[in-house]
Amino acid sequence: MEIVKIEQIPYHHTWQLxxxxxxxxxxxDQIKLANDMEGTHFGLTVDGRLTAVVSLFNTAGSYQFRKFATSTSLQRAGYGSALLKYLITYTQDRAAAQLWCNARVSASGFYERFGFVKSGPVYIENNIDFVRMELNR
Ligand SMILES: CC(C)(COP(=O)(O)OP(=O)(O)OC[C@H]1O[C@@H](n2cnc3c(N)ncnc32)[C@H](O)[C@@H]1OP(=O)(O)O)[C@@H](O)C(=O)NCCC(=O)NCCS
Incomplete structure (x- = not known):
């Protein structure tokens, strides 16, 4: 049976995925964020292998997550859901007013499953469609 773990990881461990x-x-070098050092970063490992990552940034109790990625060959196997549930609980435990992201429109259906709602217009950056999505308390 596979062993799945979620834990905080150093920011530079998110970069490869x-x-x-x-x-x-x-x-x-372009995938590095200027404020990576200010974030809290989480990794999900499967049998010790880093499989999904996400980065969380807290501004006065409003938590933004960024750069959520599951290894391409292991997507749609439930790992992203496990990591997002972990983030939801982690921020609830810290009495977050809000958990939000600038979602790729292509991934918005994934976030809607967890109660996130679109809260702004679709915009385009680097040829990718984005929309802000929030989970409010
Ligand atoms: C979005 C992402 C992080 C989801 O991670 P994942 O490990 O594939 O997610 P899960 O396997 O837990 O998916 C859970 C459910 O959501 C669905 N789902 C996954 N990605 C989806 C998407 N882009 N749109 C709609 N539904 C999606 C899955 O089909 C699955 O449903 P099922 O259980 O009925 O099969 C991952 O697909 C990914 O890395 N995508 C590329 C990068 C990206 O777009 N990141 C998000 C930027 S905002």
Whole structure:
């Protein structure tokens, strides 16, 4: 049976999956965020292998998550859901006023399953459609 774990990871451990899943065409250095060092980063491992990552940023109790990525060959196997549930509980435990993200429109159906609602217009950045989505308390 596989062993699945979720734990905090150093920010630079998110970079490889972030690059390979979300921006394979960009130079590696461009997937780094200027404020990565200020975030809290989580990784889901399957039998010790890093399989999904997400980065969380707290501004006065409003938590934004960014760069959510599950290894391409292991998507749609429930790992993203496990990590998102973990984030929801983690922020609830910290009395977050809000958990939100700028979602890729292509992933909005995934977030809606957890109660996130669209809260702004669709906009385009680097040829990708985005929409803000929030889970309010
Ligand atoms: C979005 C993402 C993080 C979801 O992770 P995942 O590990 O594939 O998610 P899960 O396997 O837990 O999916 C849970 C359910 O949501 C569905 N789902 C997954 N991705 C979806 C999507 N893009 N749109 C709609 N539904 C989606 C799955 O089909 C699954 O449903 P099922 O249980 O009925 O089969 C992952 O697909 C990913 O890395 N995508 C590419 C990068 C990306 O777009 N990141 C999000 C940026 S905002």
């Amino acid at each position: 972030r690059h390979e899943v979300m921006y394979p065409d960009l130079p590696f």
